[in-house]
Every structure is written in structure tokens, then in C-alpha cells.
Amino acid sequence: xxxxxxxxxxxxxxxxxxxxxxxxxxxxxxxxxxxxxxxxxxxxxxxxxxxxxxxxxxxxxxxxxxxxxxxxxxxxxxxxxxxxxxxxxxxxxxxxxxxxxxxxxxxxxxxxxxxxxxxxxxxxxxxxxxxxxxxxxxxxxxxxxxxxxxxxxxxxxxxxxxxxxxxxxxxxxxxxxxxxxxxxxxxxxxxxxxxxxxxxxxxxxxxxxxxxxxxxxxxxxxxxxxxxxxxxxxxxxxxxxxxxxxxxxxxxxxxx
Amino acid sequence: xxxxxxxxxxxxxxxxxxxxxxxxxxxxxxxxxxxxxxxxxxxxxxxxxxxxxxxxxxxxxxxxxxxxxxxxxxxxxxxxxxxxxxxxxxxxxxxxxxxxxxxxxxxxxxxxxxxxxxxxxxxxxxxxxxxxxxxxxxxxxxxxxxxxxxxxxxxxxxxxxxxxxxxxxxxxxxxxxxxxxxxxxxxxxxxxxxxxxxxxxxxxxxxxxxxxxxxxxxxxxxxxxxxxxxxxxxxxxxxxxxxxxxxxxxxxxxxxxxxxxxxxxxxxxxxxxxxxxxxxxxxxxxxxxxxxxxxxxxx
Ligand SMILES: Nc1ncnc2c1ncn2[C@@H]1O[C@H](COP(=O)(O)OP(=O)(O)OP(=O)(O)O)[C@@H](O)[C@H]1O
Ligand SMILES: [Mg+2]
Numbered sequence: 001x002x003x004x005x006x007x008x009x010x011x012x013x014x015x016x017x018x019x020x021x022x023x024x025x026x027x028x029x030x031x032x033x034x035x036x037x038x039x040x041x042x043x044x045x046x047x048x049x050x051x052x053x054x055x056x057x058x059x060x061x062x063x064x065x066x067x068x069x070x071x072x073x074x075x076x077x078x079x080x081x082x083x084x085x086x087x088x089x090x091x092x093x094x095x096x097x098x099x100x101x102x103x104x105x106x107x108x109x110x111x112x113x114x115x116x117x118x119x120x121x122x123x124x125x126x127x128x129x130x131x132x133x134x135x136x137x138x139x140x141x142x143x144x145x146x147x148x149x150x151x152x153x154x155x156x157x158x159x160x161x162x163x164x165x166x167x168x169x170x171x172x173x174x175x176x177x178x179x180x181x182x183x184x185x186x187x188x189x190x191x192x193x194x195x196x197x198x199x200x201x202x203x204x205x206x207x208x209x210x211x212x213x214x215x216x217x218x219x220x221x222x223x224x225x226x227x228x229x230x231x232x233x234x235x236x237x238x239x240x241x242x243x244x245x246x247x248x249x250x251x252x253x254x255x256x
Numbered sequence: 257x258x259x260x261x262x263x264x265x266x267x268x269x270x271x272x273x274x275x276x277x278x279x280x281x282x283x284x285x286x287x288x289x290x291x292x293x294x295x296x297x298x299x300x301x302x303x304x305x306x307x308x309x310x311x312x313x314x315x316x317x318x319x320x321x322x323x324x325x326x327x328x329x330x331x332x333x334x335x336x337x338x339x340x341x342x343x344x345x346x347x348x349x350x351x352x353x354x355x356x357x358x359x360x361x362x363x364x365x366x367x368x369x370x371x372x373x374x375x376x377x378x379x380x381x382x383x384x385x386x387x388x389x390x391x392x393x394x395x396x397x398x399x400x401x402x403x404x405x406x407x408x409x410x411x412x413x414x415x416x417x418x419x420x421x422x423x424x425x426x427x428x429x430x431x432x433x434x435x436x437x438x439x440x441x442x443x444x445x446x447x448x449x450x451x452x453x454x455x456x457x458x459x460x461x462x463x464x465x466x467x468x469x470x471x472x473x474x475x476x477x478x479x480x481x482x483x484x485x486x487x488x489x490x491x492x493x494x495x496x497x498x499x500x501x502x503x504x505x506x507x508x509x510x511x512x513x514x515x516x517x518x519x520x521x522x523x524x525x526x527x528x529x530x531x532x533x534x535x536x537x538x539x540x541x542x543x544x545x546x547x548x549x550x551x552x553x554x555x
Pocket of ligand 2: 298414
């Protein structure tokens, strides 16, 4: 237990001193503020450009924005936050393979699974904290600016997207123990997500795929019922757990 | 008792057979020099002992316990200094040592005092910069400190002196000598003068096996050649000598070597005295590790 604690502390120190914690913090807060800000500014921006648009033959009618527009911004921006998160953290294992820093810790008697557990715990914690911080900021502004009662399932849809992020990070951990290079991690994770997305274009299967969880808009508009998401939720949880539990024995046999 | 015992170790990387039946036994409290040229497989053998590489065949025991690949139970007896030690660059030396202590489950107070003691031993006690800016010598010294942290019974150093200047080399060798009382040292090298300076035992690794191994003193005795070298003042004397003793070989200016099997030393000495040949040098040739190394690697 003591060594697990020590290694986790080392991971957090690294996040802090390498500046990754700061970048992620800024990123999530910025996105959190941007979502309502963009929604709030849209009518004003349109008005400003109205004259020039009319000149080119377009007519601008009065636009009204609501909390829904801000939430739509949220679901448009959060994929970018996840991509930034994955790119930033994709070297969390591979950097240690390349530099050989793990060898000394392991020959000191650090259990190999402690490495996987520590790094995963740090990743999931950062994602969870960052994501809900972003969500919280957007939610607070939305409730302040607009009538929030028009928004359906705000929390449930956010949980779905958060879980999608967890699933992607679990994939990233799996590819981090399988491959040795940063590019391998990004390519592997990216292709699995892409494949899931492409298969999801077939209407019959789409609701069973983790990528289905990213459709937050249908939930907030009340177009889709929450029950429709249960299958994808279950499958995302199970496959994330599988990824994680495969990562440990694979890492145990990995040549470092 | 042997602290480390390697029996019939085989390891190949693809087509390349690096170790072919390596046997090695390292007695307790020895300083064991593990000598081999570049690519001989020294690092490979050491990593296998640490359970970092999987052997194709063979058996390794450390302090009587079997080494299992991927598991690290036997590593609690071992302190390891890799050939190029890499530490977390964002930590200071003290933080890194403390981290190592926590990993092997040391008590907080003991950890603190041990860190201080070791940092002073390797001369990094006053260092407050992060490891990012350390020189190779500083990293090597921090490497030894971390290897000694948990008072290992066996200290394995992979070419600890290769990258260092003469002063740095001497410092590292002195540290190794100083810890000999508490531990057994196995270190690999191709710097033979280092071996002659501190080792009690040596093994030469060539073609994937330990060609010769044993006590350094015994080895020198066994490979002692009955050879003499002499140097005269005048060149003409050499011609006289070689006429009288045709088996003498001339080497360099005014120098000849001969074997005691060909001519007894006292016969040659009497001849020199009779002819009043003035000598500059008369010496018995010691077998150097260099000549042994050459002999072993040539075969
Ligand atoms: N992971 C690996 N994959 C393939 N070949 C390897 C690997 N590790 C080592 N080798 C090969 O094994 C041989 C022995 O390497 P090793 O590093 O053990 O030699 P060494 O005695 O430590 O040499 P040096 O004095 O240069 O450190 C080399 O020829 C090397 O090419
Ligand atoms: Mg080597």
C-alpha cells in the first residue's frame, strides 16, 4: 500500500511540475465559460453583421437563445476537451518506457500492477474533476442567464458523455501497455473510437455502441428517452472494465 | 555461500544468440568484476538476474532464492545501478531517494536519515537542483545512492565508471570499496585498470559464456608466464646477446624478452656479468588482465 501511495504521489507531482495540470485546468475552465458566452453573444454578433449580411441578400430575423443553445455548445466543445486530454496524457506510460525510469522503481520492489493502477487512477481523477468542473461552470451560467426548465436530462446526458470519456481513457491505458510509442497509443485509441463511430452509422446497432453516448443533444431536447441509452452505458462500463483488467496482466509480462 | 549463482543461462534476441550457457557464482562479500567487450552480453545477463528479461533457459538464484521473470521478490536483496541510470527529472536528488525509500516500504524516520547519510556518502548532500540539470557523474553517484538505499545484500552495477573522468572514476571505485563490508558487489566493465584496482574476483565473458573465472590473485598466479624482459644501454650488446642466446626475441629498441624455459635466469645473468654488459632494465613479466583479456577474446 505504501508503495502505491508513493507512486501515486509521484504521478501527481509530475502532473503538477510538468505544467499539465495547469493546462488542463485552464482548458476545462475556459470551455466551461465559453459555452454560455458563445450562446449569449450569438444574437449580438448576428446583429453586428446584420447589415453586411443583408447587403449580400440574406435577411436576419430576430434570434432568441436559450439554455439549450449553451448546452449544444457544451456538447460541441467537450470532444475537443477530450482530444486535448488524450493527446496531453498519451505519453504517461510511453515516456517512462522510452526513458527507462520505470526500471529502477520496479527493481526497487514496486509491484507492476501498482504502476497501472496509479496512472489509471490519476487519469480518471483528472478527467472526472476537469469534466465536472466544466459542466458545473456551464450549468451555473445557464441557470443564471436563462430559464433552465426547458432543458431535459441535463445531468443524465452529461453522465453519458463523461462515461464515454472514461471509456476512451480505458482504451488509452490498454494501448499504452500494448505499444511502446506515443503514436501507437494515439492511433490505437483513435481507430477504435472511429470504428465504433462508423459502425454506429448503421441505425440498428448504433444504440449498443459507446459512441452513442456522445449524442447529448437528443437527450437535452427530449427527443430520446433515457432508457435508450442504457445498453450503450452498460457496454461502455463493461468494456472499460475489460480494458483495464487486461492491461494489468499484459503490463506484468511487458519487457521493459 | 554464493550470493548469486547463474547456471547454464541462455538468451537469444531473434537470430542472435547472446548468452550460450553462462555459469557464474559470486561469493559473498566479494567485489566481482564482470569483464567483456562491447556487445558481449553483460547488460543482458544482469537484466536477466533482475527479472527484467526473460531467459530462454537456465537458472538464477539470488541469496538462495530463484529469480522469476516479471516478479520482483528477489530484487529486495539487490541494489541495481543501470548502465545509463534514468531518474525522474522533475525531482530533486533528495526527493528521488525519499520516493525510492517509500516504494520499498521504509519507515519515514529511517528513510529520512538513510537518505541524508547516502547523499553525504556520494557527495550530493548540498545539491538542491532538480535532476534535470545533473551531469552524468552526478547521475551515476545518485544511482549508487539509490542502489544502496535498502542495504542490499548484492549490489549490481552496470559499467559504473565508463562515462566518467579519472577523478569521478576514482570516487565511484572508492565508494564501491567502502561498501564492500556490508554487501557483495558485482560490476561489469571493460576498463581493466578498474578491475585491478578493486576486484577480488573476475570473470571474462566471451561468446556468451564465462571463459575463465575465479579469484583475481589465483588467476594471476595461474597465468603467470615465466618470462623476462631486459633492456641494455648499448645496441651492440643486444647483438651479442642474441648471438649467444638465439631464442631471445627482440622487442623494441635495445630490448629482448626470453622465456625461462629456454634459458635459466642465472645463466643469462652470469653472461651479462662476465661481459660487463650494462643493464637499464631487468624485469619479470606479470600477466596483465589486458593480456588475459586478449587471450580470452581471441579464442
Ligand atoms: N532488446 C534487444 N533486442 C535485440 N537485441 C538486443 C537487445 N538487447 C541487447 N541486444 C543484443 O545483445 C547483444 C549484447 O548486448 P548487451 O547490451 O548485453 O552487451 P554489453 O556486454 O552490455 O555491451 P556494452 O559493453 O556495450 O554495454 C548486443 O549485440 C545487442 O545487439
Ligand atoms: Mg552494457
